[in-house]
Amino acid sequence: MAETVEQDSRELVESVEEQRKQRFERRKAAYRSARRVLARSSFLGTLRERLALLETAEELYDLDETADLYGNGIVEALEAKVAGLLGTEAAAFFPTGTMAQQVALRCWAGRTGNPTVALHPLAHPEVHERHAFTQVSGLRPVRLSSEPRLPTAAEIRDFEEPFGALMLELPLRDAGFVLPSWEELTEVVQAARERDAVVHFDGARLWESTVHFGRPLHEIAGLADSVYVSFYKSLNGFGGAALAGPRTLIEEAKTWRHRYGGQVFQQFPTVLSALAGLERELPRLPDYVRHARVVAAALREGFAAAGVPWARVQPEEPHTNEFQVWLPYDADTVAEAAVLQAEETGTLLFGRAWDAPGPGLAVAEIDVRAAGLEWTAEDVKAAVAEFVSRLP
Structure with missing residues (x-):
């Protein structure tokens, strides 16, 4: 039976x-x-x-230039463009955002001496990455507020244990693509600074946030110590991501990018699609x-x-x-x-x-x-x- x-x-x-x-x-x-x-x-x-996206690629980059090899040429041009848009010293192209953020937070853990990352339980690494932080990068995520919103400054200040990095997903997709107010965001960042923690923005869709915040991209990104952005979620690229921040961090991140398998032989189609998104979709x-x-x-x-x-x-x-x-x-x-x-x-x-x-x-x-x-x-x-x- x-x-x-x-x-x-x-x-x-x-x-x-x-x-x-x-x-x-x-x-x-x-x-x-x-x-x-x-x-x-x-x-x-x-x-x-999808290939039609590249039909007018000559408007985006000199197609008579030599194709990229292991991250030079057109890849470096895209990195420089992203750093300029976000107002950071440098940027590094990554094949995926999952890799970019693991590398960023691993680098910060080495600098702070604390592998603990404070984040919202609905943040992408907690919901969609099969525990990659712990399984691959030796990081220890701790969960902040369970409310369907970004954590508050009070929740940051009152959290019961130390953390080396605060990761904020802007916008928080699984709560409804929500953002804090500009005042709330600046207060949260200040609260993390008071705890000697670095601040990393998961900005997969940060490109979409300027209307809500009433601020340009470089001012929003300037609140954080490092920022990840995606080239396909908002910009319709073929894939890819960038990590932006201080030059020394980005140089170290490129080393870890190689170790994580992200040193791809040639990436010009994806990079061209990212340039197309920045040129045509971002505005x-x-x-x-x-x-x-x-x-x-x-x-x-x-x-x-x-x-x-x-x-x-x-x-x-x-x-x-x-x-x-x-x-x-x-x-x-x-x-x-x-x-x-x-x-x-x-x-x-x-x-x-x-x-x-x-x-x-x-x-x-x-x-x-x-x-x-x-x-x-x-x-x-x-x-x-x-x-x-x-x-x-």
């Missing part, structure tokens, strides 16, 4: 997983055929579409952030008008061009409604996956980019009504 129940349970799980895989394939197909989306995400593009991000606020308000009004008993946009006014929508439905139910809407109307309102943070709850991320600028508030409300009509 027990074996039969176990087999039935296993078959049910496998059936649900197969349905989700099929829905993902349908969502990809719907995205590709949709006439209207809020963002054309690079990760669902074809190889041909448009403030427009995306401002329009995301229009979209978020229209989503709230649309769900209220459609009679959904409870719906939430997190944060209520987006801090960046990305935010969350929470609905009181099973995640599979809303995922199916989103795909059906796209298949039947050509409008894909929710292009990203729906997760289930708890029973009867569903949450999805919203990303507003160039395609989303074409949507008016009324367009969003109409799309919400269409979506809700497909819910049970």
Whole structure:
């Protein structure tokens, strides 16, 4: 009897997983055929579409220059450009942000003599990197506030044990792409300094933060001792990241980059895509952030008008061009409604996956980019009504 129940349970799980895989394939197909989306995400593009990013690469860099070898040439040009944008002495290109941040914090641990890194439990290394800090780099993460926001200055000052580095993810993605106020951020940094800790910014999406803070990039980055930025999350590059900070730190980081396997033979396609993002996408991000606020308000009004008993946009006014929508439905139910809407109307309102943070709850991320600028508030409300009509 027990074996039969176990087999039935296993078959049910496998059936649900197969349905989700099929829905993902349908969502990809719907995205590709949709006439209207809020963002054309690079990760669902074809190889041909992605390579088109380099069709006018001669506008970005002298293509008659010799290709890079192990980090010279065009790689050094990108590093210099990033250092200039962030106002730091130097920068180093890395194949991944995971590697860049491990190297940065390992270097700081050697300098402070303390391998403890204080961070939020929703920060990327704690949620998405399989405990890489402890398993690979010998670092010891300790968790600050569990609230869905960045830690406060009081929480930094009152933390019960010493730490060598404070890591702040700006914005904190898994809490809804949230940022502190400028005053709160400066107070947090000062509190860490009072404890003789260095401050490192996980700025994967720092490019998107200037509207919220009302400050230029170099002033934001200038609060920290080191900063990591991504070239694909906000800028649509092929991949890659940069670590920026004092020249001595960056020189040491390049040594560890080699040891970690990041001394790649040639990287010019990825670097060219990063230069394209800095040239073409970075100047448009403030427009995306401002329009995301229009979209978020229209989503709230649309769900209220459609009679959904409870719906939430997190944060209520987006801090960046990305935010969350929470609905009181099973995640599979809303995922199916989103795909059906796209298949039947050509409008894909929710292009990203729906997760289930708890029973009867569903949450999805919203990303507003160039395609989303074409949507008016009324367009969003109409799309919400269409979506809700497909819910049970």
